[in-house]
Amino acid sequence: MEATAEEVGLAVTAARDAAPALADRAVRTAFLRTAADLLQEAGDRLVEAADAETALGPVRLTGELARTCFQLRAFADIVDEGAFLGVVIDHPDGSATPPIPDLRRYKIPLGVVAVYSASNFPFAFSVPGGDTASALAAGCPVVVKAHPDHPGTSELVASVLRRAAARHDIPEGVVGLVHGFEAGIELVKHPLVAGAGFTGSIRGGRALFDAAAARPVPIPFHGELGSLNPVVVTEAAAAERGEEIGTGLAGSMTLGVGQFCVKPGLVLAPEGAGGDRLVKSLTDAVGDTDAGVLLDHRMRDNFVAGVRERAGLADVDSPVTPGAGGEHTVSAGFFTVPAARLAAEGEHDLLIEECFGPVTVVARYKDAAEITAVLSRLPGNLTATVQLSSDEAAGVSPRGTELLAEVTPLAGRVLVDGWPTGVAVAPAQHHGGPYPATTSTSTSVGGTAIERWLRPVAYQNTPEPLLPPELRDDNPLGLPRRVDGTLEH
Amino acid sequence: MEATAEEVGLAVTAARDAAPALADRAVRTAFLRTAADLLQEAGDRLVEAADAETALGPVRLTGELARTCFQLRAFADIVDEGAFLGVVIDHPDGSATPPIPDLRRYKIPLGVVAVYSASNFPFAFSVPGGDTASALAAGCPVVVKAHPDHPGTSELVASVLRRAAARHDIPEGVVGLVHGFEAGIELVKHPLVAGAGFTGSIRGGRALFDAAAARPVPIPFHGELGSLNPVVVTEAAAAERGEEIGTGLAGSMTLGVGQFCVKPGLVLAPEGAGGDRLVKSLTDAVGDTDAGVLLDHRMRDNFVAGVRERAGLADVDSPVTPGAGGEHTVSAGFFTVPAARLAAEGEHDLLIEECFGPVTVVARYKDAAEITAVLSRLPGNLTATVQLSSDEAAGVSPRGTELLAEVTPLAGRVLVDGWPTGVAVAPAQHHGGPYPATTSTSTSVGGTAIERWLRPVAYQNTPEPLLPPELRDDNPLGLPRRVDGTLEH
Structure with missing residues (x-):
């Protein structure tokens, strides 16, 4: 053959x-x-x-x-x-x-x-x-x-x-x-x-x-x-609609058993009550997701090994543990980690590498400086997403504009209040981005x-x-x- | 420094x-x-x-x-x-x-x-x-x-x-x-x-x-x-205006002491009377060219060595011998060679490599098949030029259209009845071409x-x-x- x-x-x-x-x-x-x-x-x-x-x-x-x-x-x-x-x-x-x-x-x-x-x-x-x-x-x-x-x-x-x-x-x-x-x-x-x-x-x-x-x-x-497809959830957005964001994220990261190049693989969410509600709703929704079959056994092996290695890192929690489901399937899950762990080179760099399959990483940040620190360490991406409050989205607060300017250098497509999965075939589409997203x-x-x-x-x-x-x-x-x-x- | x-x-x-x-x-x-x-x-x-x-x-x-x-x-x-x-x-x-x-x-x-x-x-x-x-x-x-x-x-x-x-x-x-x-x-x-x-x-x-x-x-x-910038002179063009083409070629290949990336470095000219007149007028015009200074001594050394090596190849003649002029200068010249010598791999491949400075190679062809054979062996070029008869240029004879189709794959800019030196700064300009002309x-x-x-x-x-x-x-x-x-x- x-x-x-x-x-x-x-x-x-x-x-x-x-x-x-x-x-x-x-x-x-x-x-x-x-x-x-x-x-x-x-x-x-x-x-x-x-x-x-x-x-x-x-x-x-x-x-x-x-x-x-x-x-x-x-x-x-x-x-x-x-x-x-x-x-x-x-x-x-x-x-x-x-x-x-x-x-x-x-x-x-x-x-x-x-x-x-x-x-x-x-x-x-x-x-x-x-x-x-x-x-x-x-x-x-x-x-x-x-x-x-x-x-x-x-x-x-x-x-x-x-x-x-x-x-x-x-x-x-x-x-x-x-x-x-x-x-x-x-x-x-x-x-x-x-x-x-x-x-x-x-x-x-x-x-x-x-x-x-x-x-x-x-x-x-x-x-x-390859692409990590970062998502930044502002503090105000989490306060306003933490649950909704958690549910939306669960849908996007588990869609097609997480086998999309635009799967959101890293989410910067605030510490505090809004972020907690996001994690809670994400936990509920991902926990309810059925196990699924990956494209081939090599991918399943890589997924199982990849999530195991990530789970073993210091300060990494798994509100829903991803991993092997049945003999052929895998279960979706996600990790949480303090954003500070990703702000400097170290073993946690594994968390800013793409892991193909239904898993994402929620990095909880303390302040805008931590967002900046983590974003500055990311490789190029197909997409970057920001989740904003209604005031931020309306330009009433400058934070929306600032954040868009901050994520634009990282990606080929920038989304506001949406999810990156789903790549429309359209004249204005750009499905590419700084290396390694595209060469x-x-x-x-x-x-x-x-x-x-x-x-x-x-x-x-x-x-x-x-x-x-x-x-x-x-x-x-x-x-x-x-x-x-x-x-x- | x-x-x-x-x-x-x-x-x-x-x-x-x-x-x-x-x-x-x-x-x-x-x-x-x-x-x-x-x-x-x-x-x-x-x-x-x-x-x-x-x-x-x-x-x-x-x-x-x-x-x-x-x-x-x-x-x-x-x-x-x-x-x-x-x-x-x-x-x-x-x-x-x-x-x-x-x-x-x-x-x-x-x-x-x-x-x-x-x-x-x-x-x-x-x-x-x-x-x-x-x-x-x-x-x-x-x-x-x-x-x-x-x-x-x-x-x-x-x-x-x-x-x-x-x-x-x-x-x-x-x-x-x-x-x-x-x-x-x-x-x-x-x-x-x-x-x-x-x-x-x-x-x-x-x-x-x-x-x-x-x-x-x-x-x-x-x-x-780098670029060789081939020129093809049809038999009818040589018959119609061989002298003029020879003079034009001399002007283009010696312009700026031959130090242009678009200098015509290979000319396919017919055997027979029209081509002979072209070579004769080229000989006269190049022979009248003053010696000139190249940009630096390394270039002068390369030029002198390059033309000497080319002159030593079998069946290569030098109607005007290029080489060292005075202590700092070089004299313009050109070679003639039967096109058949360039139609297959061999030591004559040196003649289809760029030689920076006031020199060109006139390859005399027997028929259209020899033109095709030589063109098929050329690397990518910034320019390709065709010199046509008035009937060919007017589309009365199909040869002009055929030849344009044949040289287009070789170059980024195609010229009819002109010379490639002179690169206009214009919206439609394309100064590039297949490798190695550009990467x-x-x-x-x-x-x-x-x-x-x-x-x-x-x-x-x-x-x-x-x-x-x-x-x-x-x-x-x-x-x-x-x-x-x-x-x-």
Whole structure:
């Protein structure tokens, strides 16, 4: 089942050979929409296959597939509009220093993109997921490295995508699929691979990032690696709605058995009565949560070992003890610890490392200085959340604005009075953040994810008949563009 | 003079401390414009200092300084307009799958940027150059690593920039300056450095790129490393205007003693009469070129050794022999070689490596297949140029379109019937290209160079009073933006 280096090479070459068929944007959009239609048609079979491999359950998986199809169509819309091409046209200007010739810039596809699937999203961050959808939308064929947690689903989905391609006379090699750890390394090193997208662990992602950077010709590596997703609850917020925050937190951290990259993994809550009520309601809600099945046994082992190690640290309490549930399941739980323990380097640093699964850490702070001290020690995150009182949220008290300014440098998405789980597919979405949240400044979800798979090229003094239609003065494709410095659409 | 690690740390920390003063875009634009004004005021002194260190001559240096000031003002205009912020606003949409919350995205400065100066542009690609101008425009303080070929000019220019900063109450640390090879390495490794821009050699750039990628927290490294800048002359073009092309080529390859990163270093010219006329006029024009001084003795040694080694290859002729001129100068020259010699790996690969200085290689081809064979062996380039006949340029013959399609994958800028030297500062400019031309997909010249120093952040369900003004519904700053999927400006 594992692909040899030769098989990886064949997949990459087949993908490269499919690229010309993606050059026509109308073909691309038709392909993306057909792919969404066919995935939906095959929904029952796909959900069944994915559930058998991941135990994520039909409700979650049906929703994930719907999201995936929505995403494919959203990228088709983006391609139709064409703003992503970044068309800029400058007519000659002799008054500039130095003079400006006729210059016309737009973006072209990078080439074959390697996509590394995630364990926890067999659809939305795997074969038909955001990396694949955005790469195809950009005009780049893909070779997907399947995740070993759902190889069968990956094959099924790839066959659906290839059927969609065939309907538009695109060679089936446009979506390649390989299995195996070594194949993944071969893939990122292949000379014809021009970029890579990855969703997974820090260790795995960093190894591939390093391989991408060490190539004779380095390539962009857009990896989403890991995130703690801190939450700060102000004293006033805890006083105002401690119970509600505790319940909301329980829902977010246990959602999908805690297997989301945006699970809130560290919560700064005040000492005192408000914080106590938060912890009490969190205790009740987490205590009521059923044991759940993690994606695979390795994850279960890591979770059980991880929570045990954390529980053993000084001053760490477990109002609800996380750990092994039944033979295959795990139970949700959480820890509390004085925030001061996290304010300086030490063995408690384990508590500011991501622990995949249904567990979070509530760090009780004395004052704003302790919040600042802990936040200053955090690595980069996909999200940061603040829970504010109504006065703080309304700007009546300056604390809300201050706190937003303090958490913004830490994350790619900042939430007020919400929970980070749930990543909308939307033009303004940013699912990325400072390292290790991502290895680049880009996003893997949302409209701008397409930007990752393009590079600009400028044509100088090129006669109109030789210009691509995207760059012609009369704008035959009706593209949004910047002409002589002015935006037009 | 060389900065210790501690001194590098102090410069970086001072830069970090200056960042808040750049947060206000109006302050940034005023600073950039004052910097341009003060540089112009100090022009005579700066040109004199630069000429003493680089021997580039007052005419070239005066032009370069004017370009540099134009560039600073151009980035101020870009900041005023605000499209670079990439504002996207999505209002809640419950009909999406999954539902879309209130999401508002824009871009924020990365942090302190390290700038590595070039030898060959003491102004435009050094302390006050495109990397610095675009980083400051983005809101990022800089620490510049001075080039050892012009340390005094670097100090002078930095002091002018700091004076401009002081006029707007920006701490002088906003433009740091360090000297020394080791200091350059320390700089790219410093934890507070968030990105780097580089213009220089493949060896030096790759070493810094590798260091940036190997950091515990990797950072974006935008390096412009080297380029051969191929030129393809069609048979019909040579027949139509072989002499003119030869003369134009001579002017471009000897401009500034061949010390431009966009110097045409490889020319594919046809065998036969048209190509012969091209070579003849090139011979006459290059033969008439005065000897010139290179930037430093190391470069002169490299040039002399490089051309000697190339001249010794089988089937290589030197109609005008390049090499040592006087004690400090070099003479321009060029080689001819059958294109077939470059079509397969071998010792002639040296001819498709950049040789810094006034030399080029004219490869004579038999047919289109030989052009394709040679192009397929080239590394990435900043530019690729085609010289076409009038019928080809008019699209009457398909050859022009075919050839453009063939060279586009090789370069970041494609020229028709022009010469690559001269890089306009313009919105549509793209001064970048596939590796090793650049280490990223970005540009170091032109309006979009600012994109390198920003990262997006999205705010979810954030009350209006807490939002930055850039993201408020009523658009108090009048920014171009995308709202609910629709572009507005």
